[in-house]
């Protein structure tokens with residue numbers, strides 16, 4: 001491996017002549033960055049600059065060698081200590097090595113050569129360690145969320161880089177996106193790639209819990225706190241201690257609970273209903289909504305102060321129809337998943353089937369694509385999934401179509417396409433049915449606005 005950065009060496013030696021001797025010789029190699037110290041205290045003050053190697057005179061006037069050594073190892077056990085000493089006895093050497101020194105060099109005529117040899121070893125070790133840590137980083141990137149969250153589009157790559165940022169800290173994350181875009185998947189990816197991964201990931205869907213139970217569900221209650229509270233109950237926040245709570249559909253939270261949540265977040269502690277004991281909050285919060293919370297704030301349905309508390313690092317998931325060819329990548333992924341689970345030979349999508357998928361706007365996003373693919377796998381008679389095996393149920397639903405927020409012209413084109421398919425590209429019949437001029441349809445076909453199947 002190419003040496004990427006110089007080896008940072010701290011020389012700690014009180015004898016002026018020897019200090020100069022070591023520093024001079026070490027500086028002969030351009031790949032060394034050498035700093036020299038005449039006493040232990042000055043050196044300890046600079047330890048935070050994290051040298052790779054320390055050459056340590058074990059008998060400093062102001063500090064015991066073993067004390068200096070402990071300081072170094074307590075600070076960072078990866079710093080290699082090379083003890084350079086006048087004492088030649090084996091016992092001292094063994095003792096020093098036991099304390100974690102990398103090697104022991106005696107001050108004599110061979111010191112220079114020994115020093116260089118040992119440093120070469122250390123340099124190789126440091127380089128290998130760096131290489132390993134880089135590789136580990138690469139591997140964890142490859143095998144974690146980017147394996148579960150399929151996609152290669154610019155839009156999703158932006159999401160990946162935000163997920164990486166979120167994994168590095170405890171910052172609150174707010175995930176937005178239409179239904180089925182993968183908000184929960186992103187929340188899980190963040191949790192399982194963060195330092196909290198060994199602690200629980202607790203998902204709570206605000207809309208799935210009856211209004212009068214939600215407070216107790218989130219914060220817990222003591223026995224007898226209210227009618228029906230027959231037993232103490234630990235809330236979801238407490239359950240997530242050390243881990244992550246995922247509050248899905250946060251935009252649906254009613255105002256009373258918003259106020260309570262705000263208090264808990266501000267004070268970083270919670271109380272179970274019916275108790276006066278406070279419990280410190282050690283939970284990472286990820287919220288999700290399909291709504292535009294800023295708009296809800298404007299409308300007065302979501303508290304502004306809570307909005308700012310929860311915004312943290314915002315991650316927006318684009319709808320599937322804006323992710324280009326990702327539709328096909330994800331479709332392939334689901335085909336393989338389905339076939340493996342059902343232990344059947346892996347099927348393939350025909351190019352017409354692919355085109356059909358690419359043209360559909362998927363109002364239900366990835367969740368809908370998954371359902372479409374599973375059904376197609378069932379319908380396909382052999383290993384090829386044909387266009388006719390693919391059917392979109394949601395295309396019958398007017399509400400879903402309107403949700404797509406296309407322009408009037410785009411709606412017009414999609415309607416004409418649907419009719420053209422139904423009436424087997426009979427322009428006259430379609431024009432009659434839709435009460436538009438046939439030349440309009442021909443023009444739209446010519447301009448490529450309407451695709452014939």
Ligand SMILES: Nc1ncnc2c1ncn2[C@@H]1O[C@H](COP(=O)(O)OP(=O)(O)OP(=O)(O)O)[C@@H](O)[C@H]1O
Pocket residue numbers: 148149150151177178179180181182183184185186248290330333366367370
């Ligand atoms: N990029 C992706 N690659 C592979 N699978 C995905 C991807 N995005 C979402 N999924 C899958 O799609 C389904 C829906 O995802 P998820 O439940 O995370 O969406 P959501 O946005 O939280 O939905 P809702 O708003 O309805 O709660 C899940 O089965 C999830 O594993």
